[in-house]
Amino acid sequence: MKRLLRGCLSAVALTLAPLPATAVTGGKVVQDPNGIRRSVVLIESSQGELCSGAVIAPDLILTAAHCVLQRAAYRVVAVDRRFRKRGIRAVAAALHPSFVPGTTPRTQPGIDLAILKLAEPLGPEFTPLNPARSPGLGEGDLVDLAGFGLAAEAKRGSARVLRATRLVSLGTLQAANRVVVVADQRRLAETTGAGACRGDSGGPIVRGGPDGYQLLGIVSWSSGALHSSTPTACGGLTAVTPVSEHEDWISARAQDLQRLNGEQTIGWSAPRVRSNAYDWSMR
Numbered sequence: 397m398k399r400l401l402r403g404c405l406s407a408v409a410l411t412l413a414p415l416p417a418t419a420v421t422g423g424k425v426v427q428d429p430n431g432i433r434r435s436v437v438l439i440e441s442s443q444g445e446l447c448s449g450a451v452i453a454p455d456l457i458l459t460a461a462h463c464v465l466q467r468a469a470y471r472v473v474a475v476d477r478r479f480r481k482r483g484i485r486a487v488a489a490a491l492h493p494s495f496v497p498g499t500t501p502r503t504q505p506g507i508d509l510a511i512l513k514l515a516e517p518l519g520p521e522f523t524p525l526n527p528a529r530s531p532g533l534g535e536g537d538l539v540d541l542a543g544f545g546l547a548a549e550a551k552r553g554s555a556r557v558l559r560a561t562r563l564v565s566l567g568t569l570q571a572a573n574r575v576v577v578v579a580d581q582r583r584l585a586e587t588t589g590a591g592a593c594r595g596d597s598g599g600p601i602v603r604g605g606p607d608g609y610q611l612l613g614i615v616s617w618s619s620g621a622l623h624s625s626t627p628t629a630c631g632g633l634t635a636v637t638p639v640s641e642h643e644d645w646i647s648a649r650a651q652d653l654q655r656l657n658g659e660q661t662i663g664w665s666a667p668r669v670r671s672n673a674y675d676w677s678m679r
Contacts, residue, residue: 423559423590426542429477431606432560434523438544439486439512439598442469446555448543448599450611451524454517456650457486458527459598460616460637461495461510465674472514473544475558476521488513488656488677490649492642493670501617501635505572508616508637511646513653525600525611527646530639533576533601533612535567540602541578541634543615545595561590563601563634575616575635585621585632592618593630601636613638645669 426433437457439447447463449472457472464470470486494506501508533539542560564581568574578601580589592599592615601613613636620628639646648669656677 423541423561426558426560428606429479432540432542432600432602432609433475433477433479433558434521435525435602435609436542436544436558436600437475437518438473438556438558439463440471440473440483441466446544446595447597448545448595448615449512450598450600450614451518451522452511452527452611452646453524453650453654454519454522455514456524456653457512457514458525458600458611458614458639458646459510459512460508460614461491461506461672462501462504462508462616463598464489464491464510464512464676465497467676469678470512472512473556474518474522484518485515486512486678487515488653488675490653490675491672492645493672495672495674497674499572503572504616507573507642507645509614509642509646511649511653513656525602525609527611527639528643530611530613530643531603532640533565533636533638535565537565537603538581539563539565539578539612541590541592541596541599541615542602543592543596543599545597545599546593546630555595563590566633569635574638574641576613576638578634578636579632583621585619587623588621588628588631591631592634596634611639612636 435451449457449459452458471483491510492507496506563578566577579585583589599615602609617635619632621632
């Protein structure tokens with residue numbers, strides 16, 4: 397089994413060009429109001445870009461750094477128990493200090509993580525995931541992906557709907573940075589199956605259920621399958637930034653963001669960790 401997983405991982409990683417992940421291919425629409433719906437949001441920019449994000453505090457969203465890099469206005473869209481959508485403005489973002497803009501996913505040497513601060517809390521219908529209790533993500537582990545991306549690359553109108561799917565970890569991939577790669581547990585990225593698509597970047601990889609989800613990672617990029625009949629960035633490999641390796645940065649920067657008020661701008665006073673030049677805030 398391990399030899400098969402490693403062989404598939406190497407073949408796909410070497411032959412396909414990964415792109416930022418943008419919807420859950422092969423997933424099912426989330427219909428349980430008490431499930432993962434409580435912990436995932438859609439992120440929209442004023443330039444039309446879509447990503448997903450994981451709720452880690454009532455007013456904080458953990459996502460991918462490349463999702464909040466544009467000089468644009470951002471808002472998150474949350475879905476309540478009746479699956480009605482509500483938008484909340486983002487007022488600040490902290491990107492991992494090692495993240496380097498202007499690179500491709502494969503050549504990104506830094507960590508593709510960022511935290512968004514919201515103008516107001518999401519409310520009691522939402523349940524934050526705890527990054528400080530994130531277990532490691534091992535080869536062969538079964539996990540769930542949730543996101544608001546496309547159901548398939550050709551279905552351009554299918555985004556903005558929360559979907560989830562079950563995937564298996566194929567292990568780590570060391571390119572310019574280190575990610576964990578997950579894929580459809582039957583197809584193993586050899587042919588098109590379940591996985592991230594356009595709009596799923598920043599979405600959570602979790603384990604567990606409504607009684608308690610464990611946040612394992614954040615989606616960074618995706619690729620098509622090795623034997624895909626058409627060029628695509630969906631349904632093959634899904635690359636994940638493991639949360640357990642970056643708990644200290646997430647915790648420290650989250651505390652900085654929660655001290656932020658309307659009179660401060662990023663480079664706020666006495667940050668606990670090094671900032672990124674592309675951090676931003678809005679008055």
